[in-house]
Amino acid sequence: MKPYILVVDDEPEIRNTVREILEDEGFEVETAEDGSTARSARRNRRPDLILLDIWMPDVDGITLLKEWGSDDDAEDLPIVMMSGHGTVETAVEATRLGAYDFLEKPLSLAKLLLTINNALKASRLKQENISLQRQTSASATEPTGKSLTIQQVKNDAERIAQHNMPILISGESGSGKKLFARYVHEHGPQKNGPFIVVPMGSIAAENTDIELFGSEAGEQINYGRLEQANHGTLFLEDIDEMAPNTQARLMGALEAGSFLRVGGSEPIKPNLRIIASTQKTLADEVSARSFREDLYFNLNGVPLKIPPLRERPEDIMDLLNYYVDYFSQRHGLTYRNFSMAALNLLRQYRWPGNVLELKNLVQRLLIMGSEGEIGQEEVAPMLSLQLQATKKDVSSPRTEFALPLKAARERFEYDYLLHHLLETNGNVSQTAERAGVERTNLYRKMKILGIDPKKLP
Incomplete structure (x- = not known):
C-alpha cells in the first residue's frame, strides 16, 4: 500500500x-x-x-x-x-x-x-x-496445537488470507476467533498495517456509529475505527451484537466502497480488510430477523469455523505447556508440571469455555497453588469436577465437601460466575440475565469474589 x-x-x-x-x-x-x-x-x-x-x-x-x-x-x-x-x-x-x-x-x-x-x-x-x-486477551501469536484439526484450520486461514474478501469467523466462546483473525491479518497483504479490534458487545448502541465511522463537527474530526484500520484489518468481534441501524450503515459502506462520517458530507474510501466473528449461528439470527440477510451474505463470503477444544483433545498438552511457560516467563509465576493423573483428567474434561477456560485454569493453578507437581486433587475442584471413586474408597467425597460451608459456597459461586463470564466474553449484562440477578448485585458479588470481567484471560 x-x-x-x-x-x-x-x-x-x-x-x-x-x-x-x-x-x-x-x-x-x-x-x-x-x-x-x-x-x-x-x-x-x-x-x-x-x-x-x-x-x-x-x-x-x-x-x-x-x-x-x-x-x-x-x-x-x-x-x-x-x-x-x-x-x-x-x-x-x-x-x-x-x-x-x-x-x-x-x-x-x-x-x-x-x-x-x-x-x-x-x-x-x-x-x-x-x-x-x-488486545487485552491475546497472548499467543498463532494457534497452538499439532492436531490434524487445528492444522487444517490454520491452512485454510493462510489460504484465505491471500484474498482481500470479508471473512466471517464462527466458533464457541473462548475457542480463539480473535487469535485466528490476527493470524489471517499477519499472513495477508495487509500484515504491515494496523489490526483494529472493535468488540461490538462492549460498545453502547448509541455510540456505535461514531465508534465505527467517526464524526465531524466544523473543523473537529474524530476518525472512526474504519479509518484507523486503513491499509490494515478491521476485526468486528461479536458482529451479531451490532445494532440494526449500524448494520444498515455498514452494509451501505460495503456496497458503495465508501462511507460518510457522522455529521460529514464527503465520502471516505479506506482500503482495508474486514473480518467479523460470531459465536452464534448467524443464519438463525437472519431467520429471526435480528441480523440483516444482505450483510450476512456479504460478510460470509469466506467462512472460517474454529473447532471447540473438546474436538481436538490431542492439543490440550501443548496448550497447557504453552500457558505454563507464558505465565511463568511473562508474569513471574512459579513454573509447575502436571502429574499424569491431572493430565488424564484434563484430557477427559469437556472444556465448555474452550482455550480461554484452559488459560484461566493454568493462571489460577499457578497463582493459588503451592510449589511442586500439580495433581488431580488440585485440578478437579477448579473444574467443579467430582473425582472418580476408586475401588479402595468408593465413598471418596468431593474436595469441596471438606471445606467449611461458606468457603465451599464461595468456590461454587466463583466457578459459576466465571463460567458464564467466559461464555459471554465478559458481558456483565448477559451474565446477570443468565444468573437471574440484578446487575448491581452481580457487580457486588464479583468484587467480593475477586473477579474482574475486564481482566479475563
Whole structure:
C-alpha cells in the first residue's frame, strides 16, 4: 500500500517539485495551497503524513498544527513542518506542539526523504502499539496445537488470507476467533498495517456509529475505527451484537466502497480488510430477523469455523505447556508440571469455555497453588469436577465437601460466575440475565469474589 502524503505550501513551485519527488519515490500525494484547502483535503481523507508550511496567506501552519493536535489521531499522524524563515524558537514551538520534525527551505532532497521515511516508520510502530494494547486477551501469536484439526484450520486461514474478501469467523466462546483473525491479518497483504479490534458487545448502541465511522463537527474530526484500520484489518468481534441501524450503515459502506462520517458530507474510501466473528449461528439470527440477510451474505463470503477444544483433545498438552511457560516467563509465576493423573483428567474434561477456560485454569493453578507437581486433587475442584471413586474408597467425597460451608459456597459461586463470564466474553449484562440477578448485585458479588470481567484471560 502506498503511503498517502498531504503537502501544504502556498508556493506552487515547491508544491509541484515536492509532489514529483515523492511520487517518483512511490508515495501517493495530494497538495493544498492554503489552510482552507488543507483542512478540506484532510477532512476528505486521513493522510499518513502531512508536510506543512508555516507561513501561508490565510492560516499559518502553527495554527493548523494546534488545531490538528487536539484530534484523536494526533498521536500516530506525523506532521513535518517546513519554513524558509524559521528560527530556533519556531522550531522548538512546533516540536512542543507535536510536530515530528522541522525542515528548513530550500529543502534538502536527502533530508526530506529520510525524515518522511523515519516519521512513517515511527507512526507504524505507534499504531502497532495501540493495536496491541487494545488486545487485552491475546497472548499467543498463532494457534497452538499439532492436531490434524487445528492444522487444517490454520491452512485454510493462510489460504484465505491471500484474498482481500470479508471473512466471517464462527466458533464457541473462548475457542480463539480473535487469535485466528490476527493470524489471517499477519499472513495477508495487509500484515504491515494496523489490526483494529472493535468488540461490538462492549460498545453502547448509541455510540456505535461514531465508534465505527467517526464524526465531524466544523473543523473537529474524530476518525472512526474504519479509518484507523486503513491499509490494515478491521476485526468486528461479536458482529451479531451490532445494532440494526449500524448494520444498515455498514452494509451501505460495503456496497458503495465508501462511507460518510457522522455529521460529514464527503465520502471516505479506506482500503482495508474486514473480518467479523460470531459465536452464534448467524443464519438463525437472519431467520429471526435480528441480523440483516444482505450483510450476512456479504460478510460470509469466506467462512472460517474454529473447532471447540473438546474436538481436538490431542492439543490440550501443548496448550497447557504453552500457558505454563507464558505465565511463568511473562508474569513471574512459579513454573509447575502436571502429574499424569491431572493430565488424564484434563484430557477427559469437556472444556465448555474452550482455550480461554484452559488459560484461566493454568493462571489460577499457578497463582493459588503451592510449589511442586500439580495433581488431580488440585485440578478437579477448579473444574467443579467430582473425582472418580476408586475401588479402595468408593465413598471418596468431593474436595469441596471438606471445606467449611461458606468457603465451599464461595468456590461454587466463583466457578459459576466465571463460567458464564467466559461464555459471554465478559458481558456483565448477559451474565446477570443468565444468573437471574440484578446487575448491581452481580457487580457486588464479583468484587467480593475477586473477579474482574475486564481482566479475563
